[in-house]
Amino acid sequence: MQVLVINGPNLNLLGERKPEIYGSLTLNEINKYVEDYFKNTKISFFQSNHEGEIIDKIHSASQKFVGIVLNAGAFTHYSYAIRDAIEAISIPVVEVHLSNVAKRENFRQESVIAPVCGGSISGFGKYGYVLAIRAIVHRNSSRG
Ligand code: DQA
Secondary structure, three states, rough: OOEEEEOOHHHHHHHOOOOOHHHHOOOHHHHHHHHHHOOEEEEEEEEEEOOOHHHHHHHHOOOOOOOEEEHHHHHHOOOHHHHHHHOOOOOEEEEEEOOOOOOOOOHHHHOOOHOOOEEEEEOOOHHHHHHHHHHHHHHHHOOO
């Protein structure tokens, strides 16, 4: 069972980018934490600042992965192209945000990808990735 974690624009700057909001860990450190958390699930990590690269990765994922965890960064709020890519594939996508977007600026209140995702997790920092992977694994191994 393999799960793909995709991080979008500016998430490569974690550690130095607004630590009061996103925490002080780098993306590599978060990925290591997530990888170490799961013993029986293989997790692949991908980060890109480019919309098209994220779309290509989503398209090719269904051949290899049982689900995708996606922190689309600011693309969350306006990328209909990423939304369409998610809608086009059959494996579940879980939306993740490190920060609680509901209590931030108005433009972060809307997610154009949420309606085509299996669910959304926001505000739990690095643990949000763990929760999202657990949701995918659970969905893959049960019918309920
Ligand atoms: C984010 C929230 C987005 O609004 C923002 O543009 C990001 C990070 C989060 O993880 O909290 O880049 O997705």
